[in-house]
Amino acid sequence: MLGVGVRHNSKVSPTVVGRVLAVLDAFSSDHPVLTLSELSRRSGLPLSTTHRLVKELTAKGALERDAAGAYRVGLWLWEVASLAPHGAGLRESALPFLEDLYEATHQNVQLAVLDSGEVVYVERISGRGSIRIQSRVGGRLPVHATGVGLVLLAFAPVQVQERALAAPLKRYSAKTISSSGQLRRVLADVRRDGVAISDGQIELEALSVAAPVHGKDDSVVAAISIVVPGGGADARALVPAVKAAARGISRVLGAPSALHAPNEARRETL
Structure with a gap:
């Protein structure tokens, strides 16, 4: 669950969706901005896999990259979340x-x-x-x-x-x-x-x-x-x-x- 905590040691799903969710789940209220290596470590994914997924998520607007090269959750996710029944x-x-x-x-x-x-x-x-x-x-x-x-x-x-x-x-x-x-x-x-x-x-x-x-x-x-x-x-x-x-x-x-x-x-x- 995005923003709830870190699941470093949990088994990452082998599916593409599971890996994407693992990247998003790496963010939390205590860690809203993460570098690529931190995303890799906190998601439990190889650095190469993390780099590929982060690149695609950034292109979609699900993630944003700041001037220092670190990443945060993008506005596109907020737009999607607003469609939830309780949004x-x-x-x-x-x-x-x-x-x-x-x-x-x-x-x-x-x-x-x-x-x-x-x-x-x-x-x-x-x-x-x-x-x-x-x-x-x-x-x-x-x-x-x-x-x-x-x-x-x-x-x-x-x-x-x-x-x-x-x-x-x-x-x-x-x-x-x-x-x-x-x-x-x-x-x-x-x-x-x-x-x-x-x-x-x-x-x-x-x-x-x-x-x-x-x-x-x-x-x-x-x-x-x-x-x-x-x-x-x-x-x-x-x-x-x-x-x-x-x-x-x-x-x-x-x-x-x-x-x-x-x-x-x-x-x-x-």
């Missing part, structure tokens, strides 16, 4: 509501989807005064330790939930959910309340309030959250605004439950 359409529908949430607090506002048991952030708005957090557009974080992740997991199919409950739960702080029993109870609370509050699970000083976004068939297709400094923050005071924004996005996406709900005046509510 531009979802972001465009959500942006006005995310902007309203941001204007209300000038803290971090995020939009995320679930992919392969992880949270993927597809949009984020923050300012100079926002608390610093680990999430970034295109980045991934675990479902059990994030507000958006708890929402997405709570409304995910049962088999997805059970896989997450059976997997090791990485601890990021003293407040991180670290047992399947605790996670199961939290997910039940999220389904009951329609909102998740994640307090200090990754950064002790950060508090997240998240709510689900529903699609045309009323299934949960995304989650939004606001992340504020945790010290003394009243999470419950943020719940109405986050829920209203999530319902507004759901209404734009055509969710039946949101269409039948009262039409809040978005800016007045927030």
